[in-house]
Amino acid sequence: MSSPHHTAPCGTHFRFLPLTGRQEADIAAASGDTAARALGLLSALLAGAWRKGEPVTLQDLTLAEYDVALSGLYQYLYQPTVLCEARCRDCEEPFEFSLNLPDLQSAAWANTSNFEGQHWDSLSTPSGRVIRLPRVKDLSTLQHATAQEWAKACVIEGDTNFEAVQADLAQAGPLLSKDIKTTCPECEAANTVRFDVARYLVESIEGETAFLWREVHLIAKTYHWALADILDLPRSARRDMAALIVAERPRVRAAS
Numbered sequence: 434m435s436s437p438h439h440t441a442p443c444g445t446h447f448r449f450l451p452l453t454g455r456q457e458a459d460i461a462a463a464s465g466d467t468a469a470r471a472l473g474l475l476s477a478l479l480a481g482a483w484r485k486g487e488p489v490t491l492q493d494l495t496l497a498e499y500d501v502a503l504s505g506l507y508q509y510l511y512q513p514t515v516l517c518e519a520r521c522r523d524c525e526e527p528f529e530f531s532l533n534l535p536d537l538q539s540a541a542w543a544n545t546s547n548f549e550g551q552h553w554d555s556l557s558t559p560s561g562r563v564i565r566l567p568r569v570k571d572l573s574t575l576q577h578a579t580a581q582e583w584a585k586a587c588v589i590e591g592d593t594n595f596e597a598v599q600a601d602l603a604q605a606g607p608l609l610s611k612d613i614k615t616t617c618p619e620c621e622a623a624n625t626v627r628f629d630v631a632r633y634l635v636e637s638i639e640g641e642t643a644f645l646w647r648e649v650h651l652i653a654k655t656y657h658w659a660l661a662d663i664l665d666l667p668r669s670a671r672r673d674m675a676a677l678i679v680a681e682r683p684r685v686r687a688a689s
């Protein structure tokens with residue numbers, strides 16, 4: 434597993450705790466929307482976040498920083514590349530494409546230099562507005578807000594034309610959860626696929642539940658440890674132990 438530190442293109446620095454089997458099992462068993470489950474996971478695993486060396490709480494992160502934190506957590510647990518599955522809107526054939534999260538982040542943050550100010554405080558836009566980026570703590574109130582209420586909540590000075598404010602927000606506080614343009618390898622039709630980093634993270638952990646229980650089973654059977662103790666192991670340690678147990682099994686010679 435790589436270093437638990439992750440620095441975002443916005444300069445915000447994140448540090449994560451190891452994922453345990455208990456958290457993996459909780460994610461798989463939880464119901465509700467993936468956004469809430471991703472927030473719960475990040476709040477359990479975020480050991481700290483720093484902006485220019487100053488600590489910042491999860492609730493105070495802008496949604497753009499929060500997106501980067503989720504992406505950082507994915508890279509800490511897995512790798513920088515995500516493999517997406519889609520179905521072509523023209524020929525209906527399934528196809529896969531990969532995305533590199535650091536590249537996606539760098540491209541998304543490229544236009545933020547058009548804004549003057551600090552991204553976590555207030556920003557002057559080229560269109561003459563002064564805006565504030567929404568934060569994690571705003572999510573519960575903004576969740577049910579109308580487009581106009583959302584725009585008003587983010588404008589400190591200037592007009593609150595929703596489309597214009599939305600365009601400012603998209604550039605000043607870019608989100609990795611976005612529509613990705615891709616081409617079908619079968620018929621070469623242009624496709625737009627929604628990528629959501631929160632959903633991808635939660636579904637990746639959910640998709641490994643069978644491995645989790647197999648590793649727990651191997652360790653319980655070998656060492657006779659209690660389930661609670663095995664679930665408290667960091668995922669990397671549990672996997673290494675399970676791999677050693679498998680490697681030491683007596684080999685069965687295939688019948689010729």
Ligand SMILES: [Zn+2]
Nearest residue numbers: 521524617620
């Ligand atoms: Zn196609």
